[in-house]
Amino acid sequence: MYVKNYRDVQSEPGGADGLTVRWVINASQGATNFAMRVFELEPGKESPFHKHENEHEAFVLAGGGEIETEEETAKLEEGSVIFVPAYVNHRFRNTGLDVLRIIDVIRFPIALP
């Protein structure tokens, strides 16, 4: 078993301006099927449009923003759960005044943007 506060996991650049990521559960902890990350996106910033073969499931811990696909835009708030199917182009945007903090779970293997 592995238990740790996410704040004690090293934060790394997340692949976009104003985006950081903590890999809180990964293969290093024994995971074999999916990984859990905590992303933080600064106010006014957005992640690049990207897609991958792996569906992902996310949960908004704090902040406000939106998620955009080629077909729709949905509002995000504390408590929002998000399912993005495989191969759907998507992008996160922070439209609030505080950091947008999101738990994101993604199946192995992970395709980067």
Add this chain to the structure above:
Amino acid sequence: MYVKNYRDVQSEPGGADGLTVRWVINASQGATNFAMRVFELEPGKESPFHKHENEHEAFVLAGGGEIETEEETAKLEEGSVIFVPAYVNHRFRNTGLDVLRIIDVIRFPIALP
């Protein structure tokens, strides 16, 4: 894409006294690999010892408590991330004064306690 606040998902009995569950992302939303649930455990309550073939990954949203295996007990607080390997007997306990609210992600298929 599917976006919804977890509070708008119906809460159901969670299989133990004082335990409720919301299935926030499941096959109904198009998930094919893993499901996300939000559990709420009342103060003083615990889930039964159980194990299953599917590893799971969890995140404590609110409250305080502990998770117990046959070998160890770890403290839980807001922000704790938890990885439980396959076939490890485990039990959650709320030792605080408020509800213990946990996001729990588990691979399909799901074995119940």
